[in-house]
């Protein structure tokens with residue numbers, strides 16, 4: 023600093039807060055989500071005059087989910103700001119959610135003055151300490167001259183390689199300090215290397231394994247979406263003629279209306295997807311991480327398969343399932359190169375077998391029930407939106423039914439908390455996605471208990487006149503938990519139901535529109551009315567309270583040992 | 594199995610917390626950890642001894658390398674390495690036992706660094722098994738205090754291997 027002040031005459035200076043805003047603008051930030059507090063006042067003062075649109079959530083967690091969905095739905099970096107102490111701790115659920123699902127975020131938190139750090143000062147929290155395991159990287163800035171470069175590094179780290187949230191903790195004195203304006207330096211991070219291009223020999227080996235396989239399956243995940251690899255994936259699946267199954271995070275990476283789609287695999291995946299995985303001779307994993315919800319009992323997962331694993335993060339490879347042919351690289355590049363090397367194979371027996379599984383075990387529910395089946399609501403919503411809406415969810419049964427019955431046809435269309443499973447994600451995520459995609463229909467398919475957690479953000483939707491829709495699958499239960507209690511705890515429904523408010527009236531009180539469907543016949547009309555609405559709208563569907571999600575691989579069982587396949591034969 | 598990992602890290606605040614936090618969060622076991630400066634003021638060296646089978650240690654290595662402030666990680670498994678611990682040990686030592694204990698210190702190429710009427714403080718450096726052996730040899734006299742560094746290690750260059758071949762006995 024001293025070196026710079028001696029040259030004061032030559033160098034222009036600005037307050038740190040202005041430097042922060044300028045650096046955000048330099049990265050093309052148009053919108054950010056931020057909540058005020060004492061130690062971010064200097065920053066908000068500069069945002070006041072900036073062209074950046076600041077969206078105020080009602081709770082920092084909501085703001086973080088909004089930034090998260092903004093990022094997921096566009097591929098850009100989401101930005102969130104919170105004050106020190108309680109503001110920062112309120113971010114944690116949002117950061118952990120983004121971390122688990124590899125979402126690029128930059129979080130800026132205010133911090134108490136540098137000289138007070140460690141003194142239990144007012145609203146002090148060890149933010150970098152608290153957020154270390156739930157961020158890709160975090161730093162505290164203690165030299166105002168490093169502000170701009172630290173923000174540049176944060177954007178770089180958040181958005182490259184395996185994306186993730188980066189937090190910068192900024193003591194208030196850093197925002198006030200006069201800082202010399204210097205041109206951007208090249209980013210030097212000696213410990214941060216990314217291998218974008220796969221190894222040519224590994225790519226060739228993978229292509230040869232594909233060409234010689236009789237029963238291959240492509241198992242693709244969130245990495246295909248975040249890596250913008252859907253197009254090369256589609257071409258590869260078509261050219262080599264391989265069926266494709268997706269993880270929850272991968273839904274939309276491959277058009278589910280395509281005959282090659284096996285839809286979702288895993289604990290609540292389609293039976294035919296799970297059977298295909300268990301019987302395949304080659305599993306081609308692209309940008310997925312062999313999560314335990316996907317593999318079931320690890321030892322018995324895909325027992326006959328050689329495994330190709332294409333992933334940008336070397337630590338994902340052979341973490342849970344050893345890879346026979348590991349390819350470290352960006353799915354987009356690797357698939358594009360593989361495309362040149364694969365050949366079309368008919369594989370008639372394999373596709374006949376799959377067709378038979380599809381015929382015998384389709385995803386289904388009781389269409390003749392007198393009650394409103396939750397699956398029916400989602401299927402009807404899918405029809406009326408022509409499958410084109412951006413969908414967000416809470417966590418629970420409604421999330422699984424959405425994964426099963428809304429057919430996604432494009433990447434970044436389905437926004438859900440998979441890794442952390444954060445109830446309350448749905449509404450703020452819908453708001454973030456709507457802000458990023460003002461001309462697209464955005465619907466939060468939510469559960470009653472999940473919605474209860476963050477419904478205060480309805481007032482954000484009203485304030486910014488966002489036409490988000492909440493399609494509430496209201497079963498009066500923490501349904502997913504109740505299902506486990508039914509199946510594994512002898513139907514003892516301990517603490518798994520809530521007394522909810524009248525959601526439709528509550529929505530009206532917020533200044534939104536409230537609708538309700540109590541009878542099956544009402545469902546299509548209520549959906550229609552909801553979709554016609556230009557204001558934020560909550561439609562409360564009173565669904566069958568004790569419907570279950572089928573099929574289900576019970577914990578500890580292997581993937582083909584699904585319950586619920588014969589549910590209709592039994593009935 | 595024990596693995597020695599050597600990590601070059603940026604000499605920045607918070608790096609140790611990043612590394613230690615990662616080990617705790619992922620339930621990896623650290624046997625010992627030694628941190629020190631290098632000849633380059635911007636870099637520090639961490640030598641980490643971990644226990645685990647090869648797959649676990651491979652995951653440890655990858656997770657370490659993933660930390661933004663960690664520049665380079667090497668697993669010394671299967672390599673010819675020089676590994677050393679340093680220990681200060683204070684042993685009960687009444688005057689009549691002195692000759693015995695000093696002979697022991699001599700045998701282990703240790704150094705007496707402090708002495709009183711009832712104790713002797715000894716510095717011993719060497720491979721871990723030598724340190725362990727010295728501790729066992731002292732135990733009958735009574736150990737009053739003991740402090741050890743974690744292991745530090747460096748891979749041997751193939752051509753110098755002969756020169757120092759007496760090491761590690």
Ligand SMILES: Cc1cc2nc3c(=O)[nH]c(=O)nc-3n(C[C@H](O)[C@H](O)[C@H](O)COP(=O)(O)OP(=O)(O)OC[C@H]3O[C@@H](n4cnc5c(N)ncnc54)[C@H](O)[C@@H]3O)c2cc1C
Nearest residue numbers: 243244245249269270288289290309311334353440441443
């Ligand atoms: C109630 C509930 C039930 C669930 N049930 C299921 C279920 O039945 N089935 C299911 O699938 N999931 C289920 N999940 C979700 C599950 O918990 C995981 O979140 C999900 O399976 C992980 O998806 P993924 O493997 O695609 O990994 P992601 O978390 O999306 O990780 C992406 C992977 O791709 C890599 N990557 C990132 N970018 C690139 C790139 N450009 N190129 C290459 N690689 C890249 C990353 O390194 C990472 O390894 C459930 C979740 C909840 C809450």
Ligand SMILES: Cc1ncc(C[n+]2csc(CCOP(=O)(O)OP(=O)(O)O)c2C)c(N)n1
Nearest residue numbers: 418419420443445469470471472500501502
């Ligand atoms: C923040 C949070 N707390 C607790 C849980 C555990 N949990 C998972 S699903 C679930 C019930 C969800 O109920 P609801 O939102 O009504 O959805 P439903 O299963 O009924 O469709 C609970 C409590 C969680 N995932 N997230």
Ligand SMILES: [Mg+2]
Nearest residue numbers: 469470499501
């Ligand atoms: Mg519910």
